[in-house]
Amino acid sequence: MRKLIVTEFLSLDGVMENPVWSFPYWNDEIADFKREESIAGDALLLGRVTYEGFAAAWPQSKDEGAEYFNSVRKYVVSTTLASADWNNSVLIRDNVVEEINNLKRQDGGSIVVHGSGRLIQTLMQHDLVDEYRLLVYPLVLGKGQRLFESENKVRLKLVSARPFSSGAVGLVYEPERK
Numbered sequence: 062m063r064k065l066i067v068t069e070f071l072s073l074d075g076v077m078e079n080p081v082w083s084f085p086y087w088n089d090e091i092a093d094f095k096r097e098e099s100i101a102g103d104a105l106l107l108g109r110v111t112y113e114g115f116a117a118a119w120p121q122s123k124d125e126g127a128e129y130f131n132s133v134r135k136y137v138v139s140t141t142l143a144s145a146d147w148n149n150s151v152l153i154r155d156n157v158v159e160e161i162n163n164l165k166r167q168d169g170g171s172i173v174v175h176g177s178g179r180l181i182q183t184l185m186q187h188d189l190v191d192e193y194r195l196l197v198y199p200l201v202l203g204k205g206q207r208l209f210e211s212e213n214k215v216r217l218k219l220v221s222a223r224p225f226s227s228g229a230v231g232l233v234y235e236p237e238r239k
Contacts, residue, residue, distance in 0.1 A: 064171045064191040076205035086227040094231045103170035109139035111176035116147035158187045178206045185213040199228040
C-alpha cells in the first residue's frame with residue numbers, strides 16, 4: 062500500500078497560499094528535507110491550480126528538482142481541464158476518492174501532494190492522508206488560504222521536528238487513527 066504524503070510550505074499562522082514568501086529562507090537544509098520527499102515518492106497528486114503553475118514553470122527550469130518534476134508520474138484532479146499535457150500526466154475527472162484509493166492500493170513509492178489546497182480538503186475529509194510534511198516559516202501573513210480549515214478536524218501525531226538555521230522548522234506528522 063502506498064502512502065499519500067501532503068507537503069506544504071506554511072507561515073506560522075497556517076497560510077499556504079502562493080508561498081513565494083518562503084524563498085528568502087531557502088537553504089541546503091531545507092533542500093535536503095524536500096529531497097527526502099522526492100526520493101520516497103514516485104508519483105505526484107496535484108489539483109488544477111498547482112498543476113498549471115508547475116506545468117508552466119518546471120519544463121523550462123534548470124533548477125535542482127526539474128528532472129524529477131518533469132519525469133515523475135503526475136495525477137491531476139480537475140473537472141475543468143480538458144487535458145493534462147505536461148509530460149507523464151494523467152487527468153482524474155470523476156470518482157476522485159475512489160481513484161485515489163485505487164492509486165494507494167497499487168505497488169510503488171509514496172504519492173506526494175504539493176500545494177493543491179482544495180484537493181487536500183477532500184483528502185482530509187476522506188482520511189486519505191498518511192503523512193504531513195510541513196515546512197513552517199517564522200512569519201505571520203494574517204490572511205490567505207490555510208491548510209487546516211475549521212470544518213476538517215484532524216488529530217495528528219508528531220513523527221519528527223527539525224529546526225533549520227533559517228528559522229524554518231520541518232515537521233512531520235501522521236494522522237492518529239483509531
